[in-house]
Amino acid sequence: xxxxxxxxxxxxxxxxxxxxxxxxxxxxxxxxxxxxxxxxxxxxxxxxxxxxxxxxxxxxxxxxxxxxxxxxxxxxxxxxxxxxxxxxxxxxxxxxxxxxxxxxxxxxxxxxxxxxxxxxxxxxxxxxxxxxxxxxxxxxxxxxxxxxxxxxxxxxxxxxxxxxxxxxxxxxxxxxxxxxxxxxxxxxxxxxxxxxxxxxxxxxxxxxxxxxxxxxxxxxxxxxxxxxxxxxxxxxxxxxxxxxxxxxxxxxxxxxxxxxxxxxxxxxxxxxx
Ligand code: HEM
Numbered sequence: 314x315x316x317x318x319x320x321x322x323x324x325x326x327x328x329x330x331x332x333x334x335x336x337x338x339x340x341x342x343x344x345x346x347x348x349x350x351x352x353x354x355x356x357x358x359x360x361x362x363x364x365x366x367x368x369x370x371x372x373x374x375x376x377x378x379x380x381x382x383x384x385x386x387x388x389x390x391x392x393x394x395x396x397x398x399x400x401x402x403x404x405x406x407x408x409x410x411x412x413x414x415x416x417x418x419x420x421x422x423x424x425x426x427x428x429x430x431x432x433x434x435x436x437x438x439x440x441x442x443x444x445x446x447x448x449x450x451x452x453x454x455x456x457x458x459x460x461x462x463x464x465x466x467x468x469x470x471x472x473x474x475x476x477x478x479x480x481x482x483x484x485x486x487x488x489x490x491x492x493x494x495x496x497x498x499x500x501x502x503x504x505x506x507x508x509x510x511x512x513x514x515x516x517x518x519x520x521x522x523x524x525x526x527x528x529x530x531x532x533x534x535x536x537x538x539x540x541x542x543x544x545x546x547x548x549x550x551x552x553x554x555x556x557x558x559x560x561x562x563x564x565x566x567x568x569x570x571x572x573x574x575x576x577x578x579x580x581x582x583x584x585x586x
């Protein structure tokens with residue numbers, strides 16, 4: 314069968330005869346190796362995989378932490394815009410009256426609370442410190458005393474005078490129930506010097522507990538327990554502010570919670586009834 318005209322090579326479509334110079338060039342050309350199929354990843358593919366892994370990790374973390382963290386709880390300060398802003402603004406000094414404007418009722422202002430003169434930003438937790446929050450009463454003020462006594466109504470004040478009393482033990486009542494029943498008791502006698510020494514020891518211990526109690530909260534608000542809180546400045550108060558406040562009694566709750574000395578330290582048996 315004759316080849317159809319469209320398949321027949323014309324003079325123009327036929328490869329032309331190589332020229333002598335082309336022939337020379339072909340002679341020196343080495344056969345190129347066939348490109349092997351690529352087994353490595355390109356930089357773009359690696360980046361794509363890393364981004365996908367990051368996204369999966371963020372999603373999983375959000376699910377596992379009930380929507381609280383996308384970084385598995387890793388929350389260093391430099392990842393928080395608010396802290397950079399505070400760093401930029403520098404340390405602030407607010408009066409107690411200024412501080413009151415930062416109780417979370419104005420959403421355009423950060424939520425602050427103060428502890429013994431140090432102001433912390435707790436805006437990261439509006440559920441607790443904002444309006445309607447369980448600890449909203451701590452926001453916009455320095456209620457250091459209440460942090461120790463737990464008297465959230467009466468002790469919203471920075472006045473810590475006499476608060477150490479809550480850690481000074483009281484005498485136990487005379488034992489009247491078993492194994493004390495049926496015995497006659499009397500208080501052990503102590504010399505004035507012994508009493509003075511005991512009081513000094515107990516006072517020292519109580520003051521230490523006040524410092525530790527406050528430090529426990531400072532640590533939390535400095536963000537050292539993983540909460541995204543941080544220090545922003547200090548409360549500015551006029552000289553002698555503390556003396557101007559009336560001295561206060563230890564609140565009932567704290568009085569009731571005072572430690573009790575051991576029976577044998579205070580009472581001794583002198584006979585049977
Ligand atoms: C001196 C006594 C107390 C003080 C000063 C105090 C203070 C606080 C503060 C400041 C927070 C928020 C912590 C944060 O920002 O992460 C908190 C949380 C919490 N407190 Fe207290 N607390 C006291 C006693 C109690 C008691 C006796 C209970 C339980 C009967 C309790 C239950 C809770 C609970 C459940 C939370 C976490 C939930 C939330 O933030 O609302 N607290 N406490």
